[in-house]
Amino acid sequence: MAWQDQATAVSSIGLRLAAYVFLRWIPTPVCPPIIYTLFALYIPSFVASYLGQSPYEVIADEIDVKVNNTEGEERPESYADAVKASPDSDEEGDTTAAQENLELEETIILEKKSPKFWKTLLTGLPSPTSRFISIATFLINLGLVLAATDLIYRAKSQYPSNDLSFARIGYVSDSEAKLLVREPDRANLPIYVSVRDVDSETGLSDSSWRSYGPITNLSNDTDYTSAISIPLPRTAGRTKYQYVTSNNHKGFITSAPKTGYTNDHDGKFTFLTSSCIIPRFPYNPFKHPLSIPGFKHLAKVLPSLDAQFMLFLGDFIYIDVPKRFGYDVESYRRNYRQVYASPDWPSVGQNLSWIHVIDDHEITNDFDLNTEHQEASVYQTAIEPWNNYQGAVNPPVARKSSIYNKDRSDTSYFEFTQGPATFFMMDTRRYRDLNGGLPANDTGKSMLGNEQLQDLLAFLARPVPRGVRWKFVVSSVPFTKNWKVNSLDTWAGFLDERQKILEAMWDVGLRGGVGVVVLSGDRHEFAATAFPPPLGGKWPVSATVHEFSTSPLSQFYLPIPSYRQTDDEDVLVKYIPDGNSKFGSVTIESPQASEQSILKFRLFVNGEEEWDSILLSPPMLKGKGRSKDVLWAKLNTTMSTQADLGAKALAAKDYTSAIKYYTEALKTANSPLWFTNRSTAYHRAGQFDLALQDAESGVLAARQRARREQITAAQLRRAIALYSLGRLGDARLVLTWVRKLNEKEKSLGVWQLKVANEYEKLPEDAEGRKITVTEVPDEAKLPEVGKTVVTEEKGKTVTQVPQTSNPAQTPKEKIRHEWYQSSNKVTITIFAKGIPKEQAEVKIAEDSIEVNFPIGANSSYSYSLDNLYERISPSESTFSITPNKLEITLHKTSGTKWPALESATRVPAPTTKADSKDIAPPISTTATGKGPSYPTSSKHGPKNWDALASSALAAESTGDNKLGGDDDDEGDPLHGFFKKLYKDADPDTKKAMMKSYTESNGTALSTNWADVKKKPVETNPPEGVEAKSWGK
CATH class of the missing domain: 1.25.40.10 (Tetratricopeptide repeat domain)
Incomplete structure (x- = not known):
């Protein structure tokens, strides 16, 4: 292969791999320079390769050599010899000589090269014979470069969203709702917000509008944003409100339940959690440049969750992915505007409260206080837009330790209580020391800074209001040390401080009644981790802390697992790395009859529920440690x-x-x-x-x-x-x-x-x-x-122990009876509920039976057969009374089929063998031993149901019911057999059985769906039995 071919293939394959990684795998800013550089190398090498190649190849090359002998004058060897040979010379001689001539003939056989279709398309090399294929493979590489350019630059150049006007719901409590409004058009000022109550079930308004505001001044200082607080009347449960702004934005606000309470209608309190979003990834050229696929997955599930708010754990924007365009305030503002301008945002943000913590990509990747590299000034630039778009409508800032309700506005970490839970939202970026500056277990290394750490410890130690059962510590980075990639950016790089926090969390469990859960994101994977207290310590096992780390909402995921448990301090519960969209749903229930609260975590991956887990809050038990x-x-x-x-x-x-x-x-x-x-x-x-x-x-x-x-x-x-x-x-x-x-x-x-x-x-x-x-x-x-x-x-x-009662008895007029037979038994069933066993009378004689039992205080039921078709053996006959029926089993003295229960003539008394010849045999219309034949469509012919019944009854008498029945058969072995028959059947057979049995009122059982589906199945009772409508 010529050098130009090698350069073409290497640059093409490298470009395609880099483009795939960038567009579908990880949109890292490392890839674009590689893509553009390789494409710059590819163009000249492709042209040189295309022009330098021949459409033919040599398949044979032959050379023929011919030697020809000819006569000619002999050339004199010297001048003297030439004079001697001249015509004037007197000397005579022979002047001719023989000569040899060589002829060379080369034969080359050429063949036109194949187009090499797949090689050309896969490697990017030009085709030797097809200009079309060569252009196609070149266009593939050009298309990848344009796609990367589209992903990087199109949103910035065509969708800066400077004219974006929107309103979104921030923090909502039981007494207040915060609304963020952006309006760049001064003609729409002043802005008012109108609110009215809405019936949660019907969606209809049931009160007049109340107006709040106005917002009179919006300027570029805040990127034309402003927050407005809407007071809400306090109610024990959640209340729904409709809001409308004067600049034509509307939605619904749902107030939070009162502290210590849950939702009125289902006793639950639900919120969502996730982190990390970037528009249009994985890349799709046909999607809007600001589309966010994860929002679509969330919107699909959102109506069924009834969530109070979304707790977003950082990286709402990616200032440096796929490319950082600047360090100025406008660069940050543009990214926030583009998310809120996404066509997918209204479906998840118009009616749902969103509250936020900040993380590195909203500042710069892996941000820490590296003042030598002017990181502090980057933070100041980044925090202003974050405050304008996120912090302005966040929950209240955290209380200062040991000071109740002291006003403070200089912090970026928050604290609030809603329903059965209380939250501390940490800032893990602003105060952290260098990630790699000190060893991970150094006592002087801090992620939170001393003041925030003390505030957090005070939050964990503080008693909770009545009804609050859970404390949530919210961290933008994982609390576990089990993630091994870039672990120093997580709490694995701050182990001493982490241990102090863990011990304070275990103290909460030691006191009992309240559980502690850590919520985190950042890793683009999901992991549930448990932090049990050390054995032999003062803390009980019930004080174990759990973490749910969930991300991304809409970003890449790592194709190579990076989470690994290495000790018993951080115990893996569940690890799910795959999925471009993940979010968690946390539901808390606090049953009134229980001292423990139930927390259910549900993980959704790409819009489908993937995993769930249930936690119980520590018990309120007396005792220590x-x-x-x-x-x-x-x-x-x-x-x-x-x-x-x-x-x-x-x-x-x-x-x-x-x-x-x-x-x-x-x-x-x-x-x-x-x-x-x-x-x-x-x-x-x-x-x-x-x-x-x-x-x-x-x-x-x-x-x-x-x-x-x-x-x-x-x-x-x-x-x-x-x-x-x-x-x-x-x-x-x-x-x-x-x-x-x-x-x-x-x-x-x-x-x-x-x-x-x-x-x-x-x-x-x-x-x-x-x-x-x-x-x-x-x-x-x-x-x-x-x-x-x-x-x-x-x-x-x-x-x-509570007293139990007998079941209600069936009214006399609704009692019914049925019978069936086998070769040696007749079974009569009287369907009546609540038959009192101790008062029921069943008399069985050779040729008759009589049944009597009371119904209520003033009535009774009687059933008798005075002339049985054939004499039976009373000693071998039995009866049983169950909650639903009375069943009599008569033992035949011969195997004759009974056409009816009673005979028109008196059955003769049994005779001895000596005089039996004088007695006429009993009348029989069918062959002895054969059971009744019921209608069937089975291709195998009619089934002998009596034989099946006989085997079932035999199983009952021996206590060995192997026909597939279970305890739900309520003691009926035949029902057990039919259950097994139904269970083992295919879907069409099941439909046929169901339809035929129901439509025929139990007189036919077909297994042929092709036959049954065509027409109704008629009632066709056995011979001697008349079908009558119920009650007649």
């Missing part, structure tokens, strides 16, 4: 022991003991699983009302913990309890919510089938069809179900 761990361990052991005993009792079908054990466990914690399991025990004990109450309590407890699988389980138990109570409309609706939560729930299809079948049998105006439930149960309507009431009586502890 490690003794708290002992108390906490004993409490946990008691809870787990009682719950384990309850689970074992439930598995052993000892429902009374299960209820007792779960009740003991629920004294210590409102576990969704324990509520759901106790609901199961109540249900199987026939106490459906209490089963429903526990299921609904389980739904509420699971929602508090935001555990989807536990919500699903509790809602399913709720539906089962409603079904058993005859509230079929409610049960049907709840099952749709279960399906929405988890359509693959294993028993969902069977219960939908079961409920749908019973629902269709009800008259249209039946009470059981009515819908009275809501997806989230009303907590106020739930009694203290199953909770132990402890009273002191003469020094003794008296435990009162």
